Amino acid sequence: MLARAPAKAAPELELKFQLGAGALEALEGSLFPRAQAKVSQLHATYFDTPGHALRDNGFSLRVRRKDQTFTQTLKHRDGGALFERDEWETRVEGPGLDLDVLAGTPAATAIADAALAPAFTVEVERRIHVWSSDAAQIEVALDTGAVVAGERRDPIAELELELLAGPPQALFDLARRLMDVAPLTLAFESKAERGYRLVGHDGVAALKAQRTAVGPKTAVAPAFQVIMRGALVQAAGNADLLRRANNPDALHQLRVGLRRLRAGLSVFKAILDADGLNRFRAETRWLAGELSDARDIDVFLQKAAVRDEIEENDGRAAFFRALRIAQAEAYERAVDAVGSPRFRALLLDIAEWIEAGAWRRLDDMPQRRLREGPITVLAAPVLGQLDHRLRRRSRRFLEIDAAGRHDLRKQAKKLRYAAAFFAEVFTEHPKRRDRFVAALRALQDHLGELNDMAVSRSVALKAVGKRNGELAFAAGLEVGRLTEAEAAVMDAADRAFKAYRKVKPFWPSSEGRNEDLNLSGRRLNRA
Numbered sequence: 188m189l190a191r192a193p194a195k196a197a198p199e200l201e202l203k204f205q206l207g208a209g210a211l212e213a214l215e216g217s218l219f220p221r222a223q224a225k226v227s228q229l230h231a232t233y234f235d236t237p238g239h240a241l242r243d244n245g246f247s248l249r250v251r252r253k254d255q256t257f258t259q260t261l262k263h264r265d266g267g268a269l270f271e272r273d274e275w276e277t278r279v280e281g282p283g284l285d286l287d288v289l290a291g292t293p294a295a296t297a298i299a300d301a302a303l304a305p306a307f308t309v310e311v312e313r314r315i316h317v318w319s320s321d322a323a324q325i326e327v328a329l330d331t332g333a334v335v336a337g338e339r340r341d342p343i344a345e346l347e348l349e350l351l352a353g354p355p356q357a358l359f360d361l362a363r364r365l366m367d368v369a370p371l372t373l374a375f376e377s378k379a380e381r382g383y384r385l386v387g388h389d390g391v392a393a394l395k396a397q398r399t400a401v402g403p404k405t406a407v408a409p410a411f412q413v414i415m416r417g418a419l420v421q422a423a424g425n426a427d428l429l430r431r432a433n434n435p436d437a438l439h440q441l442r443v444g445l446r447r448l449r450a451g452l453s454v455f456k457a458i459l460d461a462d463g464l465n466r467f468r469a470e471t472r473w474l475a476g477e478l479s480d481a482r483d484i485d486v487f488l489q490k491a492a493v494r495d496e497i498e499e500n501d502g503r504a505a506f507f508r509a510l511r512i513a514q515a516e517a518y519e520r521a522v523d524a525v526g527s528p529r530f531r532a533l534l535l536d537i538a539e540w541i542e543a544g545a546w547r548r549l550d551d552m553p554q555r556r557l558r559e560g561p562i563t564v565l566a567a568p569v570l571g572q573l574d575h576r577l578r579r580r581s582r583r584f585l586e587i588d589a590a591g592r593h594d595l596r597k598q599a600k601k602l603r604y605a606a607a608f609f610a611e612v613f614t615e616h617p618k619r620r621d622r623f624v625a626a627l628r629a630l631q632d633h634l635g636e637l638n639d640m641a642v643s644r645s646v647a648l649k650a651v652g653k654r655n656g657e658l659a660f661a662a663g664l665e666v667g668r669l670t671e672a673e674a675a676v677m678d679a680a681d682r683a684f685k686a687y688r689k690v691k692p693f694w695p696s697s698e699g700r701n702e703d704l705n706l707s708g709r710r711l712n713r714a
Contacts, residue, residue, distance in 0.1 A: 200349070200350040200355060200358065201347055201348060201349040201350065201358075202347070202348045202358050202359070202362055202373065203345060203346070203347050203348075203373070203374050203375070203377075204345065204346040204347075204348075204362070204365075204371040204372060204373055204374060205344065205345060205371070205372045205374045205427065206329075206344040206345060206346055206369070206370075206371065207369070207370030207371065207372065207526075208370065209369070209370070210344075210346075210369035210370050210371060211329060211331065211344065211369075213368050213369035214329065214346070214365065214368060214369050215314075215329070217368055218365070218368065219314070219316045219327060219329065221314060223316065224314035224315060224316055224329070225314070225315040225316075226312065226313070226314050226315075227253055227254070227312075227313050227315070228253075228311075228312055228313075229251055229252070229253055229309070229310070229311050229312075229313055229332075230251070230252045230308065230309075230310050231249045231250065231251040231252070231308060231309045231310075231378075232249060232250050232282060232305050232307075232308050233247060233248065233249045233305070233306050233307055233308070233309070233379055233382055234248045234249070234250070234284055234303045234304060234305055234306060235248065235303065235304070235306045236298060236301035236302065236303060236304075237301070237302070237304070238301070239306070239383065240297045240298060240299075240301060241294060241297055241298065242379075242383050243297075244294070244297040245263050245264050246261060246262065246263050246293075246294045246297060247261070247262045247377065247379035247380075248260070248261050248262075248284075248289075248294065248303070249309075249379070250279060250282055250283070250284060252282060256278070257278070257279045257280065257281055257282060258276060258277070258278055258279065259276070259277050259278075259279045259284065259285055259288060260274060260275070260276045261274070261275040261276075261289065261292055261294055262274050262275075262377075262379070263293065263294070264377075275292050284303055286303070306336075306382065306383070306386055307334060307335060307336040307382035307383075307385060307386050308334075308335045308336075308382075309332070309333075309334050309335070309343070309378045309382065310332045310333055310335060311330045311331060311332030311333075311343055312330070312331050312332055313328055313329070313330050314328070314329040315327070315328050315329075317351070318361060320353075320357065322353050322354060322357050323350065323351075323352060323353025323354065323357030323358075323361075324350075324351040324352040324353060325348050325349065325350055325351060325353075325357060325358060325361055326347075326348070326349040326351055327346070327347075327348060328345075328346070328347040328348075328349070329345075329346055330343055330344070330345045330346075330347065331343060331344050331345075334378060334381050334382045334385055335385075336382060336385040336386045339385050340385075341381055341384075341385050343378065343381075345374070346365070346371060348361060348362060355542070355543060356543065359535065359539045359543075362535055363535065366528075366531060366532070366535065370528075370531070371531065372423075372426075372427070372530075372531050372534065373423065373531070373534040373535050373538060374423065374427065375419070375420045375423055375424065376420075376424055376427075392436070393425055393428065393434065393436035393437045393439065393440040394420070394421050394424040394425050394428070394437075394440055394444075395421070395440055395443075396417065396418075396421055396443065396444070396447060396607070397417055397421075398607075398610070398611075399413055399414050399417055399607070399608055399610075399611075400413055400611075401413055401414065401562060401608060401609065401611060401612060402562075402611050402612060403561070403562070403563060403611075403612050403613070403614065404561065405561070405562045405612075406558075406559055406560065406561060406562065407455070407458060407557055407558050407559070407560055407561070407562050407564070407565050408458065408547065408558045408559065410562040410565075410566075410608075411451065411455045411458065411541075412541055412542070414447075414451045414454075414455075414608050415448065415451045415537075415541045416541060417447070418444050418445075418447035418448040418451055419444070419448065419534070419537060419538060419541065420444075421440060421441075421443065421444035421447065422441055422444030422445055422448060423444075423534055425437045425438070425440045425441035425444060426441055426525040426530070429441060429521065429522060429525055430522060430525055430526055433518045433522070435482075435485045435489075438478060438481055438482055438485065438518075438521060439482060439485075441478065441525075442475060442478055442479075442482060445471050445474060445475050445478075446475075446600060446604065447604055448467070448471050448537075449468065449471050449472075449475075450600070450601050450604035450605065450608075451604075451608070452464055452467060452468055452471075453601060454565075454569050454601075454604075454605050454608065455565070457554065457557060457565065458546060458549070458554055458557055458558045458565075459546045460544065460545040460546045460549055462545065463540050463544050463545060463546055464546075466536075467533075467536075467537050467540065470529075470533050470537075471533075473529075474524060474525075474530065474533070477520055477521055477523075477524035478521045478524065480513075480517035480520065480521075480649070481514065481517035481518045481520070481521045483517075483642050483645070483646050484510060484513060484514040484517055484646055484650075485514070486639050486642070487510065487639075487642075487643050487646045487647075487669070488507075488510065488514070490639065490643070490669050491507075491665060491668075491669065500661070501657065502657040502658060502660060502661035503661045503664070503665065505657065505658050505661065506647075506650065506651070506658055506661040506662045506665060509650045509651065509652075509658065510646075510647075510650045512650075513646075513649060513650045546558075562609070562612055563612060563613070563695075566605075566608075566609040566612050566613070566694065567613075567694045567695055569605060570602070570605055570606065570609060570692065570694050571692070571694070571696075573598065573601055573602040573605055574602060574692055576598060577595070577598050577599055577602055577687075578687075578688050580595060580598070581595055581684045581687075581688070582688075584680065584681045584684050585677060585678075585681050589637075589641045592634065592637055592638070592641075592680075593638060593641070595634065596631070596634040596635070596637075596638055599627060599630055599631050599634060600631060602627060603624070603627045603628070603631060606620075606623065606624055606627065606693075607624075609694070610624075612694075613693055613694045613695070615693075616691075616693045617693075619690075619691055619692075619693045620693035622690050622691075623690050623691070623692065623693050626683070626686055626687040626690045627687065629683045629686070629687075630680070630683040630684060630686075630687050632683075633676055633679050633680035633683050634680055636676045636680075637673070637676055637677065637680060639669075640669060640670040640673050640676070643666050643669045643670060644666055644670075647662040647663070647665065647666045648662075650662065
């Protein structure tokens with residue numbers, strides 16, 4: 188007799204990897220021979236409301252056929268978790284949904300009275316092995332197939348490691364062993380998420396930052412994890428898109444994800460172990476450097492494309508040909524970086540550090556108290572320090588040189604990211620918060636324009652190289668056109684700073700104005 192109520196299984200703990208070229212053959216040839224695998228053909232239909240209410244509330248709902256058995260599964264990922272999902276599973280009689288079994292699950296509220304219909308399908312061949320050691324037992328699944336939505340298909344080539352028994356560390360240890368054998372890239376997008384992207388016609392659309400689930404009752408340690416997980420998912424997802432195609436939006440959002448990672452490291456510096464902090468600062472800085480030339484050229488070309496009234500000539504045409512060549516070379520460098528073993532190792536290492544790094548075991552009493560205390564204890568001083576520093580250093584903005592303006596821009600970005608991280612922590616003054624964020628956004632827009640102008644000169648110089656004459660002259664003219672409004676933008680930025688200095692902080696001023704947060708002799712405001 189079939190079960191009539193869904194059984195909530197223990198949360199899954201798994202790692203998922205995209206298989207690079209030759210990875211499947213390498214794994215089957217050395218560790219997981221196909222002849223020893225338990226092979227099955229899986230066909231899953233995913234269901235949702237017309238407005239995708241399930242997806243919007245963090246659920247996925249499918250009916251999977253395996254041989255002649257049909258299983259209905261509801262999954263839920265909550266709180267920004269990377270590797271754990273709640274799951275409700277029940278046997279059903281056929282390929283359609285059994286709505287009665289959903290009544291006792293959290294998804295019932297999201298569905299309400301809306302109709303559920305097929306959204307997309309997933310078709311895979313799964314080869315399962317069980318890896319056993321003295322410490323753990325891990326299911327190893329190799330999936331090949333496709334996500335299908337109408338006429339659109341997205342190929343699947345994945346490895347999943349699911350912990351059946353033993354400590355979570357065993358998953359990461361096995362993952363490292365397998366990465367020595369085959370090119371594997373840690374991935375965070377589920378098959379359901381890939382299906383929704385395909386349904387939305389945005390299979391190659393860049394992944395933007397999602398709102399962080401950090402509230403006033405969240406403790407500092409889980410707040411750090413939630414924020415860093417979100418940034419890591421954004422960076423990893425856009426890196427995958429960049430490997431598929433030279434997508435300027437994916438490149439930009441990858442850089443945003445990296446900046447959010449770096450901002451998180453800075454904001455939470457007081458609770459972090461020095462080795463991890465310094466290592467991941469260095470590694471994210473390396474990756475950002477590998478991406479910067481491509482982004483700078485993209486911006487130059489985007490700005491130049493707006494000026495359709497410019498008359499074309501041989502010199503200008505030659506300059507833009509040189510710029511396109513430089514762009515292709517810069518993208519090759521960026522794609523090589525996100526396809527490198529160094530990047531693959533970075534994803535796994537930082538994910539492990541976020542989940543189970545040494546920072547969680549630091550026994551210094553002030554650090555421990557802060558780590559286990561409410562986020563308000565850290566958030567207000569951090570916001571106050573960043574805000575105080577930006578206000579103080581911007582008072583003579585028109586007298587600051589280009590390098591100083593660039594530094595102010597980075598400070599403004601860090602404050603804006605921190606304000607986004609903690610937007611739901613301080614909820615007493617929502618209008619004040621909105622005004623504060625709007626002032627920062629306007630300020631950042633003007634500082635970004637100034638930075639684009641400064642960078643345009645170096646972009647042109649790199650494209651021209653040692654060549655001179657007509658090409659160099661054309662480059663100079665183009666830079667002149669792009670920077671002709673610099674004085675006006677400077678004035679606009681100065682006005683934006685004055686407007687920003689008039690807005691009130693949205694966090695408690697008695698705490699937020701504290702200049703120092705001392706832990707183990709370290710000053711947070713030097714982060």
